[in-house]
Amino acid sequence: MGTVRLLGLLLLPCLFMQGCATAPTTAARPVRFAARGLNPVAAAKVSTAVYPKGMRLVVREDPKAHEVSMYVSYRVGATDEPAGKAGLAELAARLTRMARHGGASAQTLEARLAAVDATTNNVVTHDDTELWVTLAPARFATVVGLEAQRMLDPLAHVTEEDFQRVRARQVDDLWARYERSDNGPAQRWLHEKLLEGHAYGRPVGGTPESLEKVTLEDVRAFVKANYTPAHAVLVVSSPLPLADTKFEVASAFAGLAGLGSEARIPPAERIPPPMPEDVPGGAPMQVVRGPVKVPRLHFVLTLPGRYSGMYAEEQVAMEAVQSWMRANLKRDEYPLGRSFSMHYQELDGVTVLDCFVDLMRNVREEEARKLVPSMLATLERHADQITQGMKDAEPGSSTKANLAANKTLRASLMQDLHRQSLMTSPMNIARVLRSTGRADMLRLREEQVNRVLTSEELSPYLRLYVRAERVRTLLILP
Numbered sequence: 070m071g072t073v074r075l076l077g078l079l080l081l082p083c084l085f086m087q088g089c090a091t092a093p094t095t096a097a098r099p100v101r102f103a104a105r106g107l108n109p110v111a112a113a114k115v116s117t118a119v120y121p122k123g124m125r126l127v128v129r130e131d132p133k134a135h136e137v138s139m140y141v142s143y144r145v146g147a148t149d150e151p152a153g154k155a156g157l158a159e160l161a162a163r164l165t166r167m168a169r170h171g172g173a174s175a176q177t178l179e180a181r182l183a184a185v186d187a188t189t190n191n192v193v194t195h196d197d198t199e200l201w202v203t204l205a206p207a208r209f210a211t212v213v214g215l216e217a218q219r220m221l222d223p224l225a226h227v228t229e230e231d232f233q234r235v236r237a238r239q240v241d242d243l244w245a246r247y248e249r250s251d252n253g254p255a256q257r258w259l260h261e262k263l264l265e266g267h268a269y270g271r272p273v274g275g276t277p278e279s280l281e282k283v284t285l286e287d288v289r290a291f292v293k294a295n296y297t298p299a300h301a302v303l304v305v306s307s308p309l310p311l312a313d314t315k316f317e318v319a320s321a322f323a324g325l326a327g328l329g330s331e332a333r334i335p336p337a338e339r340i341p342p343p344m345p346e347d348v349p350g351g352a353p354m355q356v357v358r359g360p361v362k363v364p365r366l367h368f369v370l371t372l373p374g375r376y377s378g379m380y381a382e383e384q385v386a387m388e389a390v391q392s393w394m395r396a397n398l399k400r401d402e403y404p405l406g407r408s409f410s411m412h413y414q415e416l417d418g419v420t421v422l423d424c425f426v427d428l429m430r431n432v433r434e435e436e437a438r439k440l441v442p443s444m445l446a447t448l449e450r451h452a453d454q455i456t457q458g459m460k461d462a463e464p465g466s467s468t469k470a471n472l473a474a475n476k477t478l479r480a481s482l483m484q485d486l487h488r489q490s491l492m493t494s495p496m497n498i499a500r501v502l503r504s505t506g507r508a509d510m511l512r513l514r515e516e517q518v519n520r521v522l523t524s525e526e527l528s529p530y531l532r533l534y535v536r537a538e539r540v541r542t543l544l545i546l547p
Contacts, residue, residue, distance in 0.1 A: 115129050116128045117508045119336065120298065120327060121326065121333050121334065124326050128315055129495070130311045130314070133308070136206070138494075139202045140495040141302075142301065142304065142499035143300045144301075145158060146197050146273070150291075151287070155276060155279035156279050156280045157287060157291055160239055164235050166189065168222065168224055169226040169227075185204065187202050194416065195271065196416055200216075209317060213305075213317050213318055220325055227285070239274065243277065255545060259421065259423055262355045263355060263543060269416060269419055344419055352541075354441055356543075356546065357546070358546050358547070363427050364545070365427050366428055367424070367425040367543040368390075368424045370386070375500060376504045378504075382530045383415070384482060385531070387422060388455065389455050397447075403443075404429040404436065434546065498510055
């Protein structure tokens with residue numbers, strides 16, 4: 070048995086003692102959820118650990134999976150970029166794929182991963198950087214070793230020529246992301262125009278102008294400060310047995326993680342950006358022109374984000390906004406289309422809830438400006454109906470309308486739990502772990518839903534956040 074393998078076997082027991090006993094992702098749950106079979110992956114096993122140098126590990130054994138998904142999630146994103154250097158975080162992530170760990174003439178990391186048929190990508194948000202790889206189980210030992218090399222020296226032998234080429238590609242991709250697609254401009258404007266001046270108003274990926282100001286030395290300094298084990302959460306979802314996956318990770322990351330060291334470095338913590346304030350009185354609706362066929366009106370509500378632990382409350386707020394918009398569509402005096410759409414983006418410090426509706430083709434800007442206050446005047450009523458419906462649903466109640474509202478709310482929450490059980494991605498596991506300290510995301514979601522359905526916390530939440538004063542509006546004209 071080789072020295073590295075022996076080291077891994079000796080260190081694994083002490084490493085995984087820290088609150089990480091192998092256990093199912095779900096335990097005994099309220100009957101109303103378990104009886105519906107909302108977690109089809111209940112048989113999967115999960116193990117967690119914290120390494121001496123602060124890197125956190127989550128290993129999920131999924132016997133039904135055909136591939137291994139490995140995410141290295143760094144707690145650094147667009148909100149951490151220096152002033153005037155928007156796009157630096159994404160540029161750093163892209164450049165790590167150009168690293169040459171075998172020397173200046175060696176293959177890039179990107180080429181080495183492609184050689185073993187691994188699919189790679191990077192996702193940068195306002196809050197984090199996700200470097201992910203999917204691969205065949207037989208290739209896992211090789212690829213986890215490559216990922217350890219990336220963490221050890223993220224920009225090994227990256228040249229100025231590499232930098233110039235990757236930066237030019239990012240500028241080109243920005244056009245494709247924000248200008249070529251129908252929804253791209255709206256997603257950018259919701260942050261840049263409606264959250265102007267706020268940390269979450271920064272453009273992820275930057276702009277051509279801001280990227281022109283970024284240098285290779287800027288990227289090196291950024292990576293040195295933030296691509297550390299203490300900033301990282303490594304999540305592996307795999308059909309391989311837990312013990313095998315943990316052994317390969319411990320073998321590859323032994324030195325980086327500080328295995329065998331008595332010294333301890335805590336995982337990097339953060340205080341997320343604060344919630345945006347209420348819209349100033351009389352703040353005008355933002356109006357832009359974009360790639361739409363008819364005028365499109367966006368109503369954007371900002372709610373407490375991932376770090377608040379109010380996931381279930383935000384789902385109820387979404388139901389209140391949907392109820393409000395459905396009622397507006399029925400009003401013949403409003404020049405609205407026949408349907409609306411709802412998107413939401415959960416960030417560390419804020420959840421951005423975007424409800425948008427197409428207006429009739431001939432509606433002008435002046436008409437839209439008059440329409441908005443009339444519609445918003447009824448928003449809080451729908452939030453009140455939800456909380457009243459929950460109260461009236463107690464034993465002995467006979468208010469049919471409120472009972473129906475309560476039934477709709479519960480069905481919506483159940484449906485979302487089912488969706489969560491089908492879409493438990495390593496990316497979301499890393500984000501929830503970082504914000505709550507827990508890797509059992511599904512059980513946590515169920516606890517949050519149960520709290521909402523059985524406590525008195527919901528009514529104050531809706532009164533505080535589902536108000537007309539918190540709604541920002543954007544009109545996109547053809």
